[in-house]
Each structure stands twice: as structure tokens, then as C-alpha cells.
Amino acid sequence: MAEKVIKDDQPRVYFDCNKCPAFCCSVYERVGVNKRDINRLAKHFGVSPEEATQRYTADYEGERVLKKVKDVIFEKTCEFLDQKTRGCTVYHARPTVCRSYPNRSRCAYYDLMRFERIQQGDESVVPQIKITFHEVEEETADYADGPERVYEWDEKER
Numbered sequence: 001m002a003e004k005v006i007k008d009d010q011p012r013v014y015f016d017c018n019k020c021p022a023f024c025c026s027v028y029e030r031v032g033v034n035k036r037d038i039n040r041l042a043k044h045f046g047v048s049p050e051e052a053t054q055r056y057t058a059d060y061e062g063e064r065v066l067k068k069v070k071d072v073i074f075e076k077t078c079e080f081l082d083q084k085t086r087g088c089t090v091y092h093a094r095p096t097v098c099r100s101y102p103n104r105s106r107c108a109y110y111d112l113m114r115f116e117r118i119q120q121g122d123e124s125v126v127p128q129i130k131i132t133f134h135e136v137e138e139e140t141a142d143y144a145d146g147p148e149r150v151y152e153w154d155e156k157e158r
């Protein structure tokens with residue numbers, strides 16, 4: 001994410017990370033890391049895996065994630081994002097999830113940014129996005145005029 005060179009299996013990509021403020025490093029609530037990711041970061045910084053875990057990761061509902069910091073563009077961003085260049089400062093040691101993202105030829109965030117810049121007629125605007133996920137249950141409700149598909153979700157989560 002926010003890397004300067006795109007390397008994936010796609011024959012062609014329709015986004016340019018060099019021209020993006022790094023939505024992917026910023027809008028998600030978490031960037032998950034596994035043991036291998038932590039070992040890679042530990043090696044990169046010349047510290048033990050335990051030290052790397054403590055310094056660079058946090059617990060997010062039982063999952064190990066990279067720490068986030070306040071950002072100049074978005075509410076928060078990954079601690080490893082250079083907030084001026086919008087590039088990754090640990091590019092060669094970045095986690096697996098960052099290496100594969102978005103894993104397809106289009107990036108929805110890049111498309112949205114392009115769309116809004118054209119809509120607003122301003123090549124400097126950055127749409128503010130915050131993405132979160134909630135479980136929604138699909139049910140079939142029986143109404144007088146027949147069954148209808150309805151969606152239920154926890155009121156508290158809205």
C-alpha cells in the first residue's frame with residue numbers, strides 16, 4: 001500500500017499509488033500482522049520479535065494489528081506511513097496484507113478519488129472516507145402482501 005512500484009499478478013492496473021494519498025493505509029480500522037510479519041519488522045528494525053510486537057503493534061479485539069497515529073489528511077493512518085510523501089517507510093518489511101492489496105486490477109478508493117476530483121473540478125480534493133464493517137442478517141419476513149427480504153442489525157452498532 002502506498003508503495004512506489006505495483007507488483008501483482010494483474011496484467012494491467014487502473015490505479016497509481018504514486019498519485020494516491022494512501023487510503024488503504026488509513027481508512028481501515030486495522031492492518032493485521034502475523035508472526036512472520038512481526039519477524040520481518042523485527043529484523044528490519046534490528047530488535048527482537050517481542051520488542052517489535054510491543055513497539056509497533058496493538059491488540060484489536062484479539063487480533064494483532066499495526067499501531068495507528070493521527071494523520072494530516074485522514075483521521076488516522078498507519079504509523080509507518082510517511083505523511084508527507086504518502087509512501088510506506090517500511091516498504092521492504094511491510095506486512096503480507098500490504099503486499100497483496102488490492103489484489104485486483106482496480107482500487108475502489110483510487111476510483112472514488114478520481115471520480116470526486118472530476119465531480120468537484122479540483123485535482124487536489126481527497127474524499128474523506130472511514131470504512132467499518134457490521135454483520136447484517138438477512139431474513140424473510142411474512143407480510144400481509146407476501147414475504148419480503150429484510151435485513152436485521154444491532155441497533156447499538158449503527
Ligand code: SF4
Pocket residue numbers: 001002003015016017020021022023024025101102107108109110
Ligand atoms: S488506496 Fe489503492 S491506489 Fe491508493 S495507495 Fe492504496 S492500493 Fe494504491
Ligand code: SF4
Pocket residue numbers: 001002003024025031066078079080081082087088089090091094095098
Ligand atoms: S506498513 Fe506500509 S503499506 Fe502497510 S499500512 Fe503501513 S504504511 Fe501502508
